[in-house]
Amino acid sequence: MTTATRGPAGLTARLAEIAPGLRVETGPGATGPYAYDASNYRVPPRAVAFPRTADDVVAVLRACREAGVPVTARGGGTSMAGNAVGAGVVLDFSRYMNRILDIDVEARTARVESGVVLDVLRAATASHGLDFGPDPSSHSRCTLGGMIGNDACGNRSVRDGRTSGHVEALEIVTADGVRAVADHRGLHPVDPGDAGLVARLEADLRRLVEENLEPIRTELGRIPRQVSGYQLHHLLPENGFDLARALVGTEGTCAVVTAATVRLVATAQASALLTLGYDDVVEAAEDVPEILRWSPSAVEGMDEAIVATMRARRGPDSVTGLPEGRAWLYVELEGDDQASVTARAAELLDALKAAGRMTGGRVVESATERRSLWRVREDGAGLAARLVDDGGTARSSGAESGGESWPGWEDAAVAPGNLAAYLRDFRELLASHGLTGVLYGHFGAGCVHVRVDFDPASEAGQTAMRRFLTEAAALVVEHGGTLSGEHGDGRARSELLQVMYSHRMIAAFAAFKQVFDPDGLLNPGVVVDPAPLDADLALRELPLVETSFTFPHDEDGLAGAVRRCVGIGRCRSDAGGVMCPSYRATGEENHSTRGRARLLQEMVRGETVQDGWRSTEVRDALDLCLSCKACSSDCPVGVDMATYKAEFLHQHYKGRLRPRSHYSLGWLPLTSAVAGYAARPVNALLRGPLGKLLARLGGVTTRRRIPAFASRHALRRALRTARTGEPARALLFVDSFTRAFRPEIAGAASRVLAGAGIPCAPRDGLCCGLTWVSTGQLGTARRVMSRTVAALDDGDDRPIVVAEPSCAAALERDVPELLGTEAARRVADRVHTFTGALTELADQGWTPPPLPETLVLQTHCHEYAGFKGRRPADLLRRLGVRDVDEAEGCCGLAGNFGFEAEHYDTSVAVADLALKPRLDALGGRTVVADGFSCATQIDHLAGDRGVRALHLAELLDPAADLPGETP
The missing domain is CATH 3.40.50 (Rossmann fold)
Structure with missing residues (x-):
């Protein structure tokens, strides 16, 4: 390592010299989120680089080789085994190297850069009737490069197998910065000047295979999902020395993949989905061999706890179409003709009923039901991380766990015929260690996901976790299985490869890496020369942080709340749901819910981010959060970034001058009430030049029209037309926005509710405190909320209807979580949106006026x-x-x-x-x-x-x- 490149500044300077324009970030605000993926591990990188071309990747690898700095390639950062974190330079391919370079419809291939998200590729090929077969549950944010790194599979792996079966060629950069193409015939240089180097590398690989024919033939490729280790059997003479497929699943430890040519499959013309209910997952697994005889495209298993959590988080209608049971299988059949597929589904259902293990079964006809069923299965990893009980509260599975569970043994696989026996023994192993785990996954491929209620924060818990994982490795090997069936070995299981493979096979893996990466700089600590499985664990016991919000759903307050983020990255999706709007607009990790949560975790730890509440890095990351609260619903673990942001702003600006907009907009309920006394002159003033000056002084944009204030008499006139004379069944909470800007809506709401059999008494002059919450002025918010709660909790138990959804949400959630009183909770329990009131309280015979189609x-x-x-x-x-x-x-x-x-x-x-x-x-x-x-x-x-x-x-x-x- 040279002195010039020893530190981050020197390395950055060297990269700027040899790769002008390459974006490299070294500050804690940028590197903090990249210390994590979706695993148990935390490894802060020295720098994060965002390459735009393969030449940028070459420059990074050459500079890092000069400096002796490791390199970790990263796609969507959804790796669950610690595959995408590293202490040197992290290469984020998802930001810029995310282009589809070519789609050859006739050849049914696509050439893509490593950072292409799977759903983007699938959307581009769908119009041609083509698809990429492997479909992991993270398809909305995982990248093709990451799938290649882990040899990912997915829900339909019964039909489509693993990513390695769909790779035609890989464009790689070796550890010493040489570009080459690996395909089914070997390795070829991109630059003719590198032909000698590439030829020697290939010759070394061929010699390695010749010296290890026996272990490669007997230990590798035994079951469909054998992902652990390197897939050297693709290099056997009988397999044609297929180096492209041999490099799939190497987890970035042998070469960096910059682009790939992949094979596409035809989209099925017809399909049918069956849902089958069972008393438990072992009973479900017993039926898998029979189901496989019917050539399904997918056979997925799921536990009742995941379904209960989905319903608690997103409502009872979020999961429909399941028969009676405590565990379920989804079975999908596909074909060219809908009638024949439907007939096959009915025949399969009859055969399984005759077997007698099901508690119920049905063919799902509704497209809406099918979408909801696949959604709960795809969110399994996140839902299992924070389970709820039937009452909708966090399930406590240990003194300090608070319902939390963790990966580490989340994707072992056996032959499908051995699945039931393996699951039976695995559950006994869990019980013998006093642990619980929710089982789900790709039952048709013998691959089972499980998150276990380990206690990785304490020394005793880490010791117990190590003991369990070692015994679990021995158990799956005893059943002829593999440590990893699709997520890769990473930091979680590489140390345990010695349990699965012979010393000779382990030596062959080491030799394979040595050929490509003699200095050991590519993703070190993974597969070869592994780090201990309990090293670099992210979770640790932290002191409680004093906050204004009570965080009632998290035992450790803010620390427990931000720890909800387990990194699965659903917030990085470009479509589906509502979160995370700022990420969708900017594409930056720091502007995702995950990136912000990880940076808040760093703040609580106090290592990389050392300024606590005064951190400018955290402030800047939170700045573009719109406080939309969508993450509290869309995030499978219920991260609520709007609340975390409000708490941070409160603490960050405590005793200090705030941004001007916090005063001009945060105090809007008060200023709008005052403006109502002189609405006409105030509105005229704001529309003129003085209005623009005042906007600038208040930190408000001049590129929008300021909404016109209503006079203080407008509300009275609007409500006058809505009087019915009937006894009020509910209260109409007239919020600050309705009163100040849209009083006519209060009148309309009163008339509609009365017509629906819910006559309301208007309640004016109260405020939910929302604007003070969103600007982090929680002291004022508490005072405003306390007055409102005192006025509403006066013995009246009638429903409270709120026309403005944001104010309804503040009363329903922010008020009880900030005040933490029984009175606040009683008020919250009475709150309805206008839609909710018509949905739940309206007379059955109510008929609305004619509506547009x-x-x-x-x-x-x-x-x-x-x-x-x-x-x-x-x-x-x-x-x-x-x-x-x-x-x-x-x-x-x-x-x-x-x-x-x-x-x-x-x-x-x-x-x-x-x-x-x-x-x-x-x-x-x-x-x-x-x-x-x-x-x-x-x-x-x-x-x-x-x-x-x-x-x-x-x-x-x-x-x-x-x-x-x-x-």
């Missing part, structure tokens, strides 16, 4: 996240709207966020993801948006075209033709 809907993120099963889209469909075109995703305004000058561009970029395209293609359809922020963003984007968003109350208002009030 089709409309565009923007659901408020807080309503999406916090009110499961009570969303506007569901209600509108039940009321007869045939086509609800929902802009699934955040509108981008998000309360104060989109009004802050520095966030305007991000706000519009988020709107461009889902909302704006629908407004651009509106075609005269009605637009519905209950949230004030959503309606304001719609006005900003399309108001000049005459587009105005209606609140659901206005859409359903029987007096909708009445003239609206103008301030």
